[in-house]
Amino acid sequence: MTAVSFLCTVKNGGDLFMETLKSIRNQTFRDFELVVVDDGSTDRTNERIRKFANENRFPVTLVTTKGVGRGRALNLGVEHCKGTYIMIVDDDDPIHPEKARIQHEAGRSNPEYTVLCTRAFTLLNEDEPEWREISETGEDPLDVTDRVYIKNPVIHSSVMIRKEALEAEGAYDETRKSQFDTELWLRLVTNGHRIGQIPYALTAKRAHRNQAFERKKRLAFLTRTTALQLKYLKKAGVPPYYYVFPAAKFAYGLLPRAVRVQLRKSREQV
Template sequence: MNPEVSIYCTVKNAEETLPATLRSVAEQRAVSWELVLLDDGSSDRTLALLRSFARVFPDGMVRIIPSGGIGRGAALNRAWAACRADYLANIDADDLFHPHKLALQLAVMRAYPAVQLLATDSLYIGAAQSPRWPELPLPSATSVAPPAGEIPEARDITALLGRFNPVNHSSVMIRRAALERVGGYNAERRAQLDYDLWIRLAAAGCRLHQLDLPLSAKRLHAAQSFEGRVSASYIFSSFVLQNRAIRALGLPPRYYALSALRVPYRLLPRALRRLLALPKRVLLSRPAR
């Protein structure tokens, strides 16, 4: 019998963060799951850690795919294509799941068939930190839709795609059919593969919904290769993606102006950006009169 949710994870040289990530998957409650792990040519102890973890579970529950090094986009596509469930969830090799994440998202998506792509709020933690998860009730059942009163409310945040990438990749659950409809990730891209995917899904009619519950944690550390080292090419790529989203969603013209104004601001040195933001922070910190 197929699992209710398939989790896929692509990993390369993540021996420091991987154990905590795998534990957070193993701690998922009230839902049947499988984990597809694609090792994209690791040269450290990552593959040994994956094999040790897989041995703890019944055959087929945790599957390892060595790729030899095919790149992030191709690795993501190979990983989700190997999944068996109708509901899919990515987890990056340095991020974490709340123990109730999959069960709560699954309950919402079963209750609301129109929800194709469901993100959650995220906590942000340092390299050596653990998240302080909130205590949350589990739905009474996930095999059928639980009573409406037990289902968290999901809000539509699709329009935010015209301003920035509003969700953590590891927070998302998606219907397999939706991912198949757009052909998965764009393997030609080197960065922002998730943002590109959300925009293509939105253009195909899939709305982006979010639970305002912190059910995932994003780890910030020096080894990351994307937002931590924002370059001019990254800023321009963001600008192009924002404008694609604005066109696809038919957003008002002011979104184009805001997107253009954001480019020179983001090119400023970080210290200057913080200085420019200081008056706003001071104003917001003043008590109401």
């Protein structure tokens, strides 16, 4: 059985997606496969994925749809993954060359965690990441399970999740239109699963104006996110003070994009 399955969903990915694929190809850990779901691209994305697959020796599975939506595309990818662990990588987020090795080692050493995420840093527009060399990787993951209810610390592109547990919990909620990852973390934690964070920045979270959060109505997005968080806070029966955090997150999301990006980068430097 393959140790790790990288899973990407994409639609009209362009050059940024190809940079993400190259970062997967450059992994030092080699016991992996790549599953790509092309969800109805109308550009050259499908052709470029096939060319990439032919140029590399690791297994690449391409699933092509006519446009089934993000939730179904993610679950189609999960169904095709053969790895013990699944690493989700969003189509515009490059990853550290040591990401698979470090997370796989941590997963084997810490079986109590269903999900292991990493730290991430913000990458603006088409900038290229400058990865730090990592020589020591012995630190234990930080348990961030309860933080999911307060301010989600899990970047989708940073996660490694045990496939067996993901399938047992029904994988992604296909009835949703957005916040597929946030809903999954909240559901997993509410059902007793634990999430650990590896203290290394192994993912670059790219921020650009073409992202769904920026190009669509931000108020509607924030309203749906807050409603989702309140739903799971109620299910979990958490202390009353937890309900302050969704309001704070809503207010933060209303700040101008430039301010949010600067605040995020300032936190990453601490």
